[in-house]
Amino acid sequence: MKLFSSDYWAPSELILIGTFTGLIKISTMLIALAGGGMNPVTLVLKNTVATSLLIILVYKIRKFGVLTLFSVISTLVSLLLMGGNLMSIAGVMISGFVCDLFIAPWNGFAKPIRLILGIGLFDFMSRAVSLGYSYFLYQEQMGMFLMGVVMVALGYMGCLMGLGTGIIFVKELRHAGIIRE
Amino acid sequence: MPALSVSNCSNLSSKNFIDVRTRMLICLVCSTGIIFIQSPPALGILALASLVYALAHGRIKVLTVAWCGVGIIFAMAMCCIRIMLIFWPEIGEMGPGAFFNPFLRVLILVNTIFALAVSSRIQDLMTSLKTLGLPFVIYLPASVMIRFIPEFINDVKLIRESMRIKGFNPGIQFVTLHPFLVVRLLVVPLTIRALRSADTLSVAAELKGMDANTRMTKMPSPKPGAWDIIATACALVLTFGSIAAEKLL
Amino acid sequence: MIEFKHVSYTYPFQDKPAVADISFSVSKAETVVCTGASGSGKSTLIRLINGLIPHFHKGTLSGRVRVAGKTTAHTPVKALSSHVGTMFQDPERQFFALRARDELKFALECRGQSVEAIEKITRQEADRFGLTHLMDNMIFDLSQGEKQKIALAGIMCIAPDIIILDEPSANLDPQATRELADHLMDLKRRGITLFIVDHRLYWLKNLIDKVLVLDQGRLACQGKVTLLEDNDLRKKFGLRQPVIACPTLPAAQLDTHPTDSTINGFDVENLTFGYKKKPLLFQDASFQLPMGEVIAVTGANGTGKTTLARLLTGLLPFKTGAVRINGTPLRPKDLLARGSIVLQNTDHQLHMKTVDRELAIAARNNPDRDNAVAHVRARFGLESFRLRHPQSLSGGQKQRLVIAAALVKAPDILILDEPTSGLDGTNMNMIAQVMIDMAQKGTMVLVITHDLELMGLACDCALAMPLSNKEKKL
Numbered sequence: 001m002k003l004f005s006s007d008y009w010a011p012s013e014l015i016l017i018g019t020f021t022g023l024i025k026i027s028t029m030l031i032a033l034a035g036g037g038m039n040p041v042t043l044v045l046k047n048t049v050a051t052s053l054l055i056i057l058v059y060k061i062r063k064f065g066v067l068t069l070f071s072v073i074s075t076l077v078s079l080l081l082m083g084g085n086l087m088s089i090a091g092v093m094i095s096g097f098v099c100d101l102f103i104a105p106w107n108g109f110a111k112p113i114r115l116i117l118g119i120g121l122f123d124f125m126s127r128a129v130s131l132g133y134s135y136f137l138y139q140e141q142m143g144m145f146l147m148g149v150v151m152v153a154l155g156y157m158g159c160l161m162g163l164g165t166g167i168i169f170v171k172e173l174r175h176a177g178i179i180r181e
Numbered sequence: 182m183p184a185l186s187v188s189n190c191s192n193l194s195s196k197n198f199i200d201v202r203t204r205m206l207i208c209l210v211c212s213t214g215i216i217f218i219q220s221p222p223a224l225g226i227l228a229l230a231s232l233v234y235a236l237a238h239g240r241i242k243v244l245t246v247a248w249c250g251v252g253i254i255f256a257m258a259m260c261c262i263r264i265m266l267i268f269w270p271e272i273g274e275m276g277p278g279a280f281f282n283p284f285l286r287v288l289i290l291v292n293t294i295f296a297l298a299v300s301s302r303i304q305d306l307m308t309s310l311k312t313l314g315l316p317f318v319i320y321l322p323a324s325v326m327i328r329f330i331p332e333f334i335n336d337v338k339l340i341r342e343s344m345r346i347k348g349f350n351p352g353i354q355f356v357t358l359h360p361f362l363v364v365r366l367l368v369v370p371l372t373i374r375a376l377r378s379a380d381t382l383s384v385a386a387e388l389k390g391m392d393a394n395t396r397m398t399k400m401p402s403p404k405p406g407a408w409d410i411i412a413t414a415c416a417l418v419l420t421f422g423s424i425a426a427e428k429l430l
Numbered sequence: 431m432i433e434f435k436h437v438s439y440t441y442p443f444q445d446k447p448a449v450a451d452i453s454f455s456v457s458k459a460e461t462v463v464c465t466g467a468s469g470s471g472k473s474t475l476i477r478l479i480n481g482l483i484p485h486f487h488k489g490t491l492s493g494r495v496r497v498a499g500k501t502t503a504h505t506p507v508k509a510l511s512s513h514v515g516t517m518f519q520d521p522e523r524q525f526f527a528l529r530a531r532d533e534l535k536f537a538l539e540c541r542g543q544s545v546e547a548i549e550k551i552t553r554q555e556a557d558r559f560g561l562t563h564l565m566d567n568m569i570f571d572l573s574q575g576e577k578q579k580i581a582l583a584g585i586m587c588i589a590p591d592i593i594i595l596d597e598p599s600a601n602l603d604p605q606a607t608r609e610l611a612d613h614l615m616d617l618k619r620r621g622i623t624l625f626i627v628d629h630r631l632y633w634l635k636n637l638i639d640k641v642l643v644l645d646q647g648r649l650a651c652q653g654k655v656t657l658l659e660d661n662d663l664r665k666k667f668g669l670r671q672p673v674i675a676c677p678t679l680p681a682a683q684l685d686t687h688p689t690d691s692t693i694n695g696f697d698v699e700n701l702t703f704g705y706k707k708k709p710l711l712f713q714d715a716s717f718q719l720p721m722g723e724v725i726a727v728t729g730a731n732g733t734g735k736t737t738l739a740r741l742l743t744g745l746l747p748f749k750t751g752a753v754r755i756n757g758t759p760l761r762p763k764d765l766l767a768r769g770s771i772v773l774q775n776t777d778h779q780l781h782m783k784t785v786d787r788e789l790a791i792a793a794r795n796n797p798d799r800d801n802a803v804a805h806v807r808a809r810f811g812l813e814s815f816r817l818r819h820p821q822s823l824s825g826g827q828k829q830r831l832v833i834a835a836a837l838v839k840a841p842d843i844l845i846l847d848e849p850t851s852g853l854d855g856t857n858m859n860m861i862a863q864v865m866i867d868m869a870q871k872g873t874m875v876l877v878i879t880h881d882l883e884l885m886g887l888a889c890d891c892a893l894a895m896p897l898s899n900k901e902k903k904l
Binding site: 003004005007008009010011012014015016017018019020021022023025026027030031034035036038039041042044045048049052053056069072073076077079080081082083084085086087089133136137138139140141142143144146147165169172173176178179 | 201204205208209212213215216217219254257258261262265266272278279280281282283286287290293294297298301306309310315316318319321322323324325326327328329330333334337351352353356357360363364368369371372373375376377378379380382383386387391392393394395
């Protein structure tokens with residue numbers, strides 16, 4: 001598949017994907033640690049930050065496959081560090097691929113609105129997958145599953161805010177001369 | 182980053198009698214299999230087996246803290262559900278039976294994840310990555326991600342020091358009351374550092390002779406040892422055995 | 431080995447060329463030092479030699495650059511990398527691995543070498559550079575000198591003909607600098623061509639065959655090392671001294687128990703501190719530091735200089751001990767409020783969208799903030815950058831901004847951690863003057879530095895690390 005062919009990606013793009021995947025993991029982890037995992041403010045904040053950073057990544061690498069590769073790397077390293085389950089892993093990777101397919105048509109990667117909608121969809125699908133897993137985990141006690149739904153919904157609000165803050169972030173980085181058109 | 186001391190890493194020991202790939206496999210098998218098991222005795226046996234597996238990796242204190250954490254979360258969940266049931270009685274029941282299976286599943290998850298998390302040093306993860314035989318387009322970003330984790334943690338520490346010097350106290354209260362200031366003061370400099378680090382590393386990659394046609398040397402994968410085989414067999418037999426027994430009986 | 435013929439280059443999005451009409455040549459096994467003020471084009475020259483320009487940085491290139499017989503514009507970077515190795519100013523930034531052994535192997539793995547060849551070559555180079563005992567250590571736990579050796583050994587695994595070194599002495603203590611000079615002499619004897627870009631020149635005097643002086647993108651002059659003995663030339667191009675004597679500074683008072691609480695000074699008594707699971711760095715250390723003076727904190731890497739700075743500014747709590755300023759006891763919280771520290775890396779200390787906001791946030795607890803901000807803006811030449819994003823400034827400008835932000839707090843204690851690392855003579859003199867001015871206003875200025883020139887210019891006394899413990903009291 002062309003996506004996993006080394007001719008398709010420049011080493012600098014692969015390095016940037018790896019760097020940002022690490023950055024997203026560390027920032028969200030540290031915000032959760034600093035503010036507490038059950039704190040609604042940090043729950044929203046960490047998702048806002050994660051989505052903003054993802055916007056910057058996709059803005060810098062506007063190529064079909066970026067979300068797929070991001071989700072593959074993220075799940076692989078998470079699996080190495082903290083384990084995982086097949087359902088979530090496969091689900092997140094498929095979400096990445098589906099969202100790349102969503103963005104791509106009619107030169108979608110050149111259009112900021114398609115990038116934003118694609119990332120919004122990616123966040124939604126990956127959360128849906130994790131909720132699906134928790135449904136089966138707490139199948140005997142729907143109350144716990146519903147609590148999970150509330151927390152994930154709160155987190156997704158953070159993602160939606162992150163779509164906006166991500167654009168602001170990109171504008172600032174352009175002002176700083178760190179990223180250019 | 183200035184060094185404060187140089188330690189000889191060969192003195193550090195970790196319970197690495199099971200290869201990281203085996204631990205990943207056990208985690209995957211258990212975390213996927215448990216959602217198909219509904220019988221409390223089967224889940225109980227798996228929980229006991231996972232407990233033995235986790236305890237074999239040492240770090241009893243950390244494991245105890247993790248279990249206490251699970252206990253607290255479940256206690257909080259029970260309180261919240263009790264309140265929810267007042268307004269919405271259809272969602273479920275309050276008896277301990279309703280919590281038992283979810284609790285056991287979470288315990289199995291915690292034990293298998295714990296064994297993976299505490300027995301891998303971050304520098305060993307890069308070696309493990311090489312032995313997985315991944316294509317270059319996955320190996321490079323994954324190894325870069327692992328490489329940057331300690332650096333970002335250090336960057337956060339230094340940025341927090343800078344915040345404290347400027348009179349901000351980046352604790353729970355600050356993060357809760359001023360979330361956007363946290364983004365401005367902490368996340369923005371960290372992101373800029375990350376972008377610059379990625380650029381510098383890209384330059385280094387070019388100078389080390391990396392390009393689109395790079396074919397990395399294939400590292401030999403270590404053969405599975407006796408403990409790898411035993412642990413994998415136990416995980417597969419217990420998990421799939423429980424599922425099969427449940428379906429058949 | 432290296433040949434430049436009328437080379438000019440302009441970066442993308444820039445109007446002015448970074449280098450213009452540069453012509454010079456370097457023979458095999460020659461050691462050339464390229465120096466000049468900040469922004470004179472030294473980094474551009476490095477990129478032209480190793481092929482990053484034009485392949486990585488694009489832009490507009492004219493003239494011809496030939497390296498090891500190959501025209502760089504027509505040769506991919508990968509092919510050039512077999513002939514040219516580059517060591518960055520901060521070698522850690524070019525490491526791909528977390529363990530020293532893995533880093534040495536990495537470049538060979540990228541070339542698809544066999545496992546046996548990789549083992550043999552890395553063992554050889556590790557032995558040559560005296561790194562065998564460090565092979566299993568984490569890169570981040572090594573000292574700067576050790577990291578440089580790892581970087582050099584990693585480069586030598588490819589066996590290039592030319593090695594480029596970018597500010598190699600910037601973060602090294604004098605002992606590590608001497609060791610580096612020895613290693614480079616060894617490489618020179620082995621026939622390797624060395625192209626060294628550095629502001630500090632004194633440590634290179636036995637190595638240099640030729641000097642290139644750049645000024646505003648042009649080759650101002652080139653010749654033998656005796657060129658640098660011309661004071662007027664050095665002043666004109668903002669160069670540092672080619673020869674310096676180690677400055678003899680009086681020692682700050684150690685091991686004295688302050689008996690008079692009205693003594694005008696900063697007193698530390700029975701300071702004990704160590705990181706978790708590591709040996710104590712300080713044990714019952716007592717010393718007195720005079721207010722209104724510039725004190726150099728010196729010592730090899732790993733002796734606790736930065737840790738001391740963190741303790742004295744309240745960033746770290748000490749296990750036991752007491753601190754007093756002019757007899758008034760202070761807790762870590764008080765030290766934080768009254769102290770200011772300028773860290774090594776400017777990127778960690780710049781948070782805001784504009785220079786103005788950066789200064790405003792640093793001055794927020796200063797009752798006279800508006801005047802303080804206006805004063806430092808003028809003092810550090812930041813007026814024309816008010817609305818610029820701090821990250822868009824050059825390295826020297828950022829350094830001025832972070833020092834300005836530290837001063838705008840009106841601190842009683844000012845600590846600077848390696849403030850002149852990688853800076854040219856002009857910027858070093860500016861920082862020296864700032865420290866002297868602050869000291870004259872009564873501030874205690876502590877500067878952690880290996881820069882012998884800075885010490886000679888600005889420092890009144892020295893605190894040598896490691897600090898002596900109770901048993902070594904006079």
